[in-house]
Amino acid sequence: MNKKMVCVACPIGCPLEVEVNEKGEAISITGNTCKRGETYARSEITNPTRSLTTTVKLLGGKNPVVPVKSTSPFPKGRMLEAMKVINKTQLKAPVHIGEVAVKNILDTGIDIVVTNNDTGR
Amino acid sequence: MDRYDLVVIGGGPAGMAAALKAKECGVKKIVVLERAQTLGGILEQCIHAGFGLHYFGEELTGPEYAARFISLIEKTDIEVKTDTMALNISEDKTVTAVNTKDGLLEIRAKAIVLAMGCRERPRGALSIAGTRPSGIMTAGQAQAFVNITGYMTGKTVVILGSGDIGLIMARRMTLEGAKVKMVCELMPYSGGLTRNIVQCLDDFDIPLRLNCTVVETHGKERLEGVTIQYVDQNMKPIPGTREYVQCDTLLLSVGLIPENELSKDIGIELDAVTGGPKVDQTRQTEREGVFACGNVLQVHDLVDYVTEESMIAGRSAADYILGKSSRDAEFIETITGEGVRYIVPQRINIKSDEDIKLYFRVGAIYTNARVIVTIDNKEVYNKRKVKLAPGEMENVKITTDMMKEMNKDSKLEIRIKI
Ligand code: SF4
Numbered sequence: 001m002n003k004k005m006v007c008v009a010c011p012i013g014c015p016l017e018v019e020v021n022e023k024g025e026a027i028s029i030t031g032n033t034c035k036r037g038e039t040y041a042r043s044e045i046t047n048p049t050r051s052l053t054t055t056v057k058l059l060g061g062k063n064p065v066v067p068v069k070s071t072s073p074f075p076k077g078r079m080l081e082a083m084k085v086i087n088k089t090q091l092k093a094p095v096h097i098g099e100v101a102v103k104n105i106l107d108t109g110i111d112i113v114v115t116n117n118d119t120g121r
Numbered sequence: 122m123d124r125y126d127l128v129v130i131g132g133g134p135a136g137m138a139a140a141l142k143a144k145e146c147g148v149k150k151i152v153v154l155e156r157a158q159t160l161g162g163i164l165e166q167c168i169h170a171g172f173g174l175h176y177f178g179e180e181l182t183g184p185e186y187a188a189r190f191i192s193l194i195e196k197t198d199i200e201v202k203t204d205t206m207a208l209n210i211s212e213d214k215t216v217t218a219v220n221t222k223d224g225l226l227e228i229r230a231k232a233i234v235l236a237m238g239c240r241e242r243p244r245g246a247l248s249i250a251g252t253r254p255s256g257i258m259t260a261g262q263a264q265a266f267v268n269i270t271g272y273m274t275g276k277t278v279v280i281l282g283s284g285d286i287g288l289i290m291a292r293r294m295t296l297e298g299a300k301v302k303m304v305c306e307l308m309p310y311s312g313g314l315t316r317n318i319v320q321c322l323d324d325f326d327i328p329l330r331l332n333c334t335v336v337e338t339h340g341k342e343r344l345e346g347v348t349i350q351y352v353d354q355n356m357k358p359i360p361g362t363r364e365y366v367q368c369d370t371l372l373l374s375v376g377l378i379p380e381n382e383l384s385k386d387i388g389i390e391l392d393a394v395t396g397g398p399k400v401d402q403t404r405q406t407e408r409e410g411v412f413a414c415g416n417v418l419q420v421h422d423l424v425d426y427v428t429e430e431s432m433i434a435g436r437s438a439a440d441y442i443l444g445k446s447s448r449d450a451e452f453i454e455t456i457t458g459e460g461v462r463y464i465v466p467q468r469i470n471i472k473s474d475e476d477i478k479l480y481f482r483v484g485a486i487y488t489n490a491r492v493i494v495t496i497d498n499k500e501v502y503n504k505r506k507v508k509l510a511p512g513e514m515e516n517v518k519i520t521t522d523m524m525k526e527m528n529k530d531s532k533l534e535i536r537i538k539i
Contacts, residue, residue: 006319010174011423013315015507031507050320051170053182054296055268062158065271067168069182076324083296097188115168116184 005044009036016041049073053115054086056101061093061118068101071111082106093120126442128216128230129153130207130383133162134424135415135431136236137190142435143234144197148442152200152228154207154218160194161187162238164424166261166268169289171316175425186424202226207237210387214410232410232438235384235398236431239377239416241286251337256344260286260374264293273297275370279347280304281335283311283318285422285512287374292321294370301325302366305333305349307356310486312376312512314422335371336363344369377420387411394463395419401452402466402477403437404430412438419465419480422514426480447472451529458495458536460484462511469519471527477519481535483509491538496523497531509537 001021007014016031018041029041043049052074055065074082082105089102095114102112126148129136132155140153159165164172167183174180177189194201205220214233218226241259256275264286266272278294280287283306291301304322309331311318322329330349336358337348351362379397381389389398389406397418398406404414414434415427440446449472455464464481487509494502494517501523509515517535527533 006315008316008320010180011171011314011316013319013513015315050324051180053169054293055168055271057271063269063271065268067182067184067268069168069170079296083298097185115182116165117188 007037007040009040048076050076057090059092060120066095066118067115068112069115093118123228125150125152126231127151127438128228129234131236132160133238134427138428138431139234139435140199142432143439146436146439148439154205155203156206160191166265168268172424176428210383231442234434234438235413235417236415237380237417239379239420242376254340254344256369257371260290260372263372277368278370279368280372282375283313284374285313285317288313288317288321291327295325301327303328303330305330307334379417399467402469404434410441453531456534458534460537461535471524478516480514480516486510493536493538495534
């Protein structure tokens with residue numbers, strides 16, 4: 001079976017065609033212009049993931065929230081579940097890029113880390 | 122009157138890259154004027170990932186991309202004036218600006234880089250009938266509310282226009298618990314990147330309605346709903362396709378306009394299609410010593426390209442200040458052929474001793490079309506493209522070898538062949 005998809009690993013968005021066997025494994029991947037496209041296609045067929053970005057509450061900061069992201073692509077189907085945890089989290093200024101906001105979220109082994117600096121008011 | 126070698130207007134990704142490059146090339150006194158409280162520009166509210174893959178070789182969020190440049194600037198003696206609004210540029214390259222600390226500033230510069238970015242097309246520029254309740258705003262305003270002040274702007278959302286910010290906000294509002302009912306796009310195709318359609322709409326089952334627009338807004342104090350309607354090929358509403366959609370928020374993502382009030386002040390001619398100044402390959406405008414880069418020049422879809430372009434402008438400004446600009450010059454205009462909406466740079470110096478990248482956008486969606494470059498009707502480049510879309514900027518390289526074949530009357534054209 002052939003599956004068509006768009007690689008979202010980078011903004012170029014190459015159109016991919018993936019040949020899938022009965023076991024649901026990718027046998028051949030075409031259309032990608034770099035290696036990441038291949039990795040993307042494989043994961044999209046078995047366990048689709050996306051980078052998760054949002055904000056968490058920040059006490060005493062210049063802004064009342066600070067942006068965060070998942071340290072690696074996050075299982076697509078569990079994003080809203082993760083949002084519930086993140087929205088309950090609160091950090092205190094100062095915060096810096098890379099600081100962990102939520103460790104090992106939903107036992108995925110993925111951390112949620114801060115993506116901007118806020119030195120506080 | 123203060124004297125500087127270089128004044129950079131705008132401290133977003135364009136201004137920061139231009140200033141840094143100029144510094145690296147040996148310019149001494151540089152000042153960056155930024156209207157907001159911090160450097161970073163629009164990147165500060167673009168908390169999603171997808172930045173930096175080309176330039177840094179890794180995927181960063183907007184604030185992270187900006188932070189890398191901010192920390193580089195902090196390591197130099199480039200002066201930064203935030204909360205500072207540039208008001209005017211005069212013929213002799215004096216920039217008038219104002220802030221609460223210095224009051225009125227008059228800065229005489231040897232060169233100026235325009236890096237003011239762009240703004241969103243407001244609702245006023247669109248004619249939608251109906252009431253004017255609250256709950257109608259541009260996608261970028263909503264983005265600032267949600268991502269910077271942590272304030273959710275509504276619970277049920279309709280988005281008009283499928284530009285990237287609109288698509289990104291569809292996902293953002295959904296993640297924060299809002300119900301995004303649909304994205305309406307007047308054109309038969311989306312103006313955003315395909316990847317954003319996939320990961321911002323398809324992932325959350327948000328419908329994208331093409332050839333469809335909002336014709337009326339309803340509600341007294343707060344928006345209560347909108348009427349949508351499909352349009353035909355001539356953009357005329359099709360009778361009998363009106364539909365009422367309940368929503369408390371309408372986000373507009375209907376295009377970006379380069380902010381060129383300052384450029385107009387000094388009489389710089391703007392390209393009618395890009396809305397930005399006309400430039401040559403060094404990104405110099407028609408005013409000597411005034412350069413432009415980033416979204417003020419042409420609206421980009423990738424910040425990485427903004428950085429690339431701004432480094433060209435920064436380097437050229439340095440050459441100009443240090444008297445290293447090439448004196449050997451012969452200009453020709455680039456010609457937009459069939460299917461091509463615009464080309465930047467609009468003119469090139471064919472005496473250049475470096476290859477030149479021409480950036481362009483097509484006017485419609487093409488599959489398996491060819492990008493063809495001709496010099497005096499002779500093909501010098503012909504490449505098949507699986508896909509070409511108005512939302513995705515393309516580029517071709519004009520080599521020095523090609524330029525050797527040209528003279529001041531040569532015609533350099535890019536066109537699309539189906
Ligand atoms: S295949 Fe490579 S170049 Fe193409 S979209 Fe994916 S990551 Fe980008």
